[in-house]
Amino acid sequence: MGAVLAKARADGRFRLSQEQIILIVVASLFVVFSVLLDGFFTADNLLNLLRSVSSLGILSVAMAVVVIARGMDLSLVASMGVSTAIAIQLMRSELSTPEALLIGLGIVLLLGAINGFLIAFVEIPALFATLASGLLIYGVARTLVLDGLIVELPPDRGFVRWLGQGVVFGIPAPIVIFAVVALVAHFLLSRTRTGRFIYAHGDNAGAAALTGIPVRPLTLIEYMIAGAIGFCGGLVMAGSVGGFNTQIIDGSLIYDVLLVVVVGGISLVGGRGGVLSVLAGTALIGVMLNGMTILNMNTHEKDIVKGLILLAALVLDNRLHPRDEETVRQGD
Template structure:
């Protein structure tokens, strides 16, 4: 029997991106210029980083609402560190460490205190947003080291440095998810946390890891924003960044229920969100319409996600009635015994 080859779900959102780009190109010649394409990519890099971090968290069935304020916190930490005399690269590392630390704290509170991710990360949102205001008295801080501009304004072989950084992080994170036991564990925890625990998966470490990755990605967003402006703003990231990061991951096929999705899908979702936002600006649509459009995109993504989940459960039920084994993620998280770690099967990267 010939196996049917499943069409990657990323292809669907890729087609949508092309259609949206064609529509905006027909509506405005400015949209299809090289300068606008370059601006679209640059503006989309922060969304892309936040979407990657959000995807890791969503794959485990959680959510991170602290990403926007973490952008402001890490950007301000970098600016203050350089003002105190640290070289730009050391300040950047310090900011990334702070971003990851915020994520680790979120993950630890969620796992060890059994608190809802929504509550923990919402509280972290408020704390991380207040710290830059307290440290600076709500004032901006000029970047002292001109070399720091490399992160947001530099280029490599003509490619903007933020785009290069997104590509590097995307490759590393995709390898982590698809080719390592840690990636299998992340999908397994999202598929069935209790079964994963009985299978010997260290759920606490996995939870803290995914939130640390989200914090690290928010830190990269903070560095890019601060580097492009060469000023640390305590209110950076307080706009639609969080809204867009969730939208990008969801429309990119990452399930809100956990266990399903891929990093390339989340990145394509970020490209779609950036394209829609840029296109609406180019054609002169008022800015207050953009959240409405993005909200409808999120709603459509959630509806598709819910329908896909119900279809998967129906298919699994029919397989069990026929006596067949479960497929996809459910097979990956079904242990042979409580003491046997999960190694069989591969995660569902849809």
């Protein structure tokens, strides 16, 4: 028996994955906060915690799709914010809610296709292409399209308001929507040919192309999928507060999204991780932010904690998923 256990350890079968490590940390923090922080372990607080991280979780699922494919989308929050704000602004006209939502979805799909084209066909590195496109998108929208920084949702648009404030069998709608998005994304990535292609693309783009996978068109699809998922998150955010404040695009939300993805265990070298990784990362960041709020920590103190968590996650990712020669050659 001892020899069997030793062989199992040698084979790495007892090595914890990053997702499992993070879930253990979440469970430990949950117990500590429940004991030490007044008001943490209450039904209202836990429900508010889940509700508050639902939009972050949806956006993180969107980011996960492109990171698994060894990409990056720094324009995710900008494209989400612009498309959501335009859709809400159109709802203040004679257009129906479905028409306004379809236009918003069309905008975000177009922006995703542009990102994919710049990365796959013009061959601009994803980091710089999406950084530039995000700045351009927001600048053009603020200058030429949007009426102001805050776009208020008309009171008669009940569907969008329900997305953020509704209840399904006693469960807040944002939590349900996050769960549905996570399930659909999990099915896409694990049970479909497109999902297998995305993992193959992230693992080794050159090898994937040699096997016949259309890597360049697939890149467009990846960024369009990310944009569509992000648009769902934007609608949930808008419904929660009855409008959309475009100043969030200039905030730290994109860094929180990246924090969730990296902390959860989606490797930056591509081809690894999944929706479970997003759930683990969302749970950790949600519990941490809730605990820091109860402790009345200011923004700078929260940034210090988040920065330390991100650095620890990057070190852990590097240990669990060392760079291969292909990654080093590409300079990713």
